[in-house]
Amino acid sequence: MSEATAGGVEGAPSALSTPFRIEDLPKALADREHPTVGLWNRLEGRPRTADFERALRVEVRDALWLLTRQWQLGEFRGSDAGSPVTATYSVGSATPSRFRPATGGQPQDLPADRPLENMAERRALPFTLGPDRISYDLRLAIGRRWLKLMSNHPPIRHHRDEYVELYPIAEPSPTADADSPRVAHPEVWATLQAVAGRRMDGYELYRHIKQGHDATDGLDHVAPPHRTLINQLGTRLVSWFDGLIDQPATDSTWDPRRLEHRFSVAARQADGTEKVLTAQEYPGGELDWHAFSIDPGTQIGGGTAAPAPINRTVFPAPVRYSGMPLPRWWAVEDGRTNFAAVRPDRTDLARLVVLEFALVYSNDWFQLPCDLPTGTLATLRGLAVTDVFGQRLWITPAGAGADDDWQRWSMFTLDTIGSDSVPADTGLFLAPTVPKVADGPLLEEVDLIRDENANMVWGIEQTVRLPTGDPRKGSEVAAEILAHRRRLFPQDPPTAPLAPIAYVAMTSVPGHWIPFIPVHVPGDTRKIQLQRAAMPSEIDQNPVRPRTTLLREGLDAAEPGPYFVNEEEVPQTGTKVTVAYNRTRWSNGRVAVWLSARRGAGRGEGSSGLAFDLPADTAPPA
Numbered sequence: 001m002s003e004a005t006a007g008g009v010e011g012a013p014s015a016l017s018t019p020f021r022i023e024d025l026p027k028a029l030a031d032r033e034h035p036t037v038g039l040w041n042r043l044e045g046r047p048r049t050a051d052f053e054r055a056l057r058v059e060v061r062d063a064l065w066l067l068t069r070q071w072q073l074g075e076f077r078g079s080d081a082g083s084p085v086t087a088t089y090s091v092g093s094a095t096p097s098r099f100r101p102a103t104g105g106q107p108q109d110l111p112a113d114r115p116l117e118n119m120a121e122r123r124a125l126p127f128t129l130g131p132d133r134i135s136y137d138l139r140l141a142i143g144r145r146w147l148k149l150m151s152n153h154p155p156i157r158h159h160r161d162e163y164v165e166l167y168p169i170a171e172p173s174p175t176a177d178a179d180s181p182r183v184a185h186p187e188v189w190a191t192l193q194a195v196a197g198r199r200m201d202g203y204e205l206y207r208h209i210k211q212g213h214d215a216t217d218g219l220d221h222v223a224p225p226h227r228t229l230i231n232q233l234g235t236r237l238v239s240w241f242d243g244l245i246d247q248p249a250t251d252s253t254w255d256p257r258r259l260e261h262r263f264s265v266a267a268r269q270a271d272g273t274e275k276v277l278t279a280q281e282y283p284g285g286e287l288d289w290h291a292f293s294i295d296p297g298t299q300i301g302g303g304t305a306a307p308a309p310i311n312r313t314v315f316p317a318p319v320r321y322s323g324m325p326l327p328r329w330w331a332v333e334d335g336r337t338n339f340a341a342v343r344p345d346r347t348d349l350a351r352l353v354v355l356e357f358a359l360v361y362s363n364d365w366f367q368l369p370c371d372l373p374t375g376t377l378a379t380l381r382g383l384a385v386t387d388v389f390g391q392r393l394w395i396t397p398a399g400a401g402a403d404d405d406w407q408r409w410s411m412f413t414l415d416t417i418g419s420d421s422v423p424a425d426t427g428l429f430l431a432p433t434v435p436k437v438a439d440g441p442l443l444e445e446v447d448l449i450r451d452e453n454a455n456m457v458w459g460i461e462q463t464v465r466l467p468t469g470d471p472r473k474g475s476e477v478a479a480e481i482l483a484h485r486r487r488l489f490p491q492d493p494p495t496a497p498l499a500p501i502a503y504v505a506m507t508s509v510p511g512h513w514i515p516f517i518p519v520h521v522p523g524d525t526r527k528i529q530l531q532r533a534a535m536p537s538e539i540d541q542n543p544v545r546p547r548t549t550l551l552r553e554g555l556d557a558a559e560p561g562p563y564f565v566n567e568e569e570v571p572q573t574g575t576k577v578t579v580a581y582n583r584t585r586w587s588n589g590r591v592a593v594w595l596s597a598r599r600g601a602g603r604g605e606g607s608s609g610l611a612f613d614l615p616a617d618t619a620p621p622a
Helices: 025-031 053-057 063-072 116-121 136-151 154-166 177-183 186-195 202-210 224-244 349-364 474-488
Strands: 084-094 096-101 128-130 260-268 274-282 310-314 376-387 392-394 428-430 444-451 456-465 471-473 501-506 513-520 528-532 564-566 575-585 591-601 612-617
Touching (some): 116 575, 116 591, 136 224
Antiparallel strands (some): 096 260, 260 274, 456 513
16 A cells, blocks of 8 residues: 555545646746645645655555556656757846945945955055054065165165165163053064164155155265166065055945945946945955845946847756755665655754755756856846747746845845835846955954943953064053053052051953943934943053054044944954954966954953942051
8 A cells, every 4th residue: 555545645636626727827927826836746645753764765565556656756747848958048247347435435446456355355554553653564574675675786785774774763762651562572672672773664765755755865965877776666665565465545444333344346237327236244254245235326436338248058957966866766866865864843944945856846957057257247138948849938037026025035146225125136246256365363353242240342452463563462462561561650569558448449450451331322312332431551540542453443543533333233242353464366366465354253241350339458568
């Protein structure tokens, strides 16, 4: 007895009932009134258990049982349909050629000799880490390059010492409080003692030439032929450094309030209109099509004309994947894939849909070859399929319709920004990105965590950059600076306590913990934003400022201002933001290096130990 008759038949029409018919088949297909997925095309037995392992095992009983199973699966039912033989399609393509940061930057041409990650993530190099905090690594590298260029030309070699005097590396003073970041760390102090008076500040020369001046400015008694040669070497120095590390020409795409990158790219289509794609929440790292959305309300302007459409006739091929079941029930399959081991729950709809596709509909899908260059916004203009009977069918996109239609289903398509009902975009965006980017060591690492005990958010500088450019633990840097300042400003010895219990107004926190306090959004009495604050120093009660460029937003400007972070950007799990150099190679062989910030998941909540209004036992002086 077959399984279909073991417990009755459910979900199938009676043999005496009238077969279901569709009167207007073209209209039904166009309106999708009867979707294929979910249509019962076989008899199903009423299961007495949720275990289908024995049924999927396909135990061969006899020929009649095997014929019954084929009949249940509809293998004996014929249909007036044919397999596709050829397909002709036309693909319209557009190349993104314009780029604009969403943080208010000016539009610029999108270069074709570097990946999009370079344009989207690069940030300005920190030659100065704050007031009186100079980063010497790149300055020394540029100066070493300049002295090497002059050494390669004997007639001007004797001018090297003049540039060391003209652009000197100042030796910090161990008794000056302003030089504490440079002398508190032994390795930094030793490095600056070694290079002071012996090496030059190459960045000052680079900036001087970049502003349109000559490299020989400030030098006396230089012969005219030698002056021309030195100025030419100055132009070579600027070109060398500009090609070494990419920096943004205008504003970067990093939004410090949202802690993510925001930018737009635009492509000119064949009809002359402009299509803008905006990445609203790109945290950095892997950049692909899913980071973009169609932005109909934004216009960038400019751009190159779209290339000619791609018209091609190809041969469809059935879809194949590893472990795919054979289309016939009686065929002997490879036993490496055990579908009986898939045990989906009755409410696991996603796994049930995938399993139904694999077992029932997988042999109904075909694929067409279509080669597109990287950096293409492609739109299928038309697709005509010819089957074995010579019929020519016009295929429409499955994801067409209104963009806000919740019943619309599509893959690898872009959504549209805006709440109005607009037609869905069925294009495919092949972003001009690279499959792999090499990441350098973390130069800055900041953990934003919530402290429920203190009712605030802390920005913990886990890794900071030393003046020599090397990364160092933020706790060690803060402790070394505090110890050095204690030596500069010794405290008076404690006096005899007047009472056995003292009143502590506020406890202290480590110097690499930067507070963010909740404040109201201007004009709103309910919304909250996080504002950077400062803890008083243990030495002189002056505010302790952050040491990373991530948290120094607004401090190094000509007019220092506050720094705000949206309250929702720091969830209960926290947020981690890092800064590091990245390196990759583009399709033309060009090496691209840039400095970028990335955002990731945090480590969870934490406690700083900050408390107010505490009694403390007084210890007698030693």
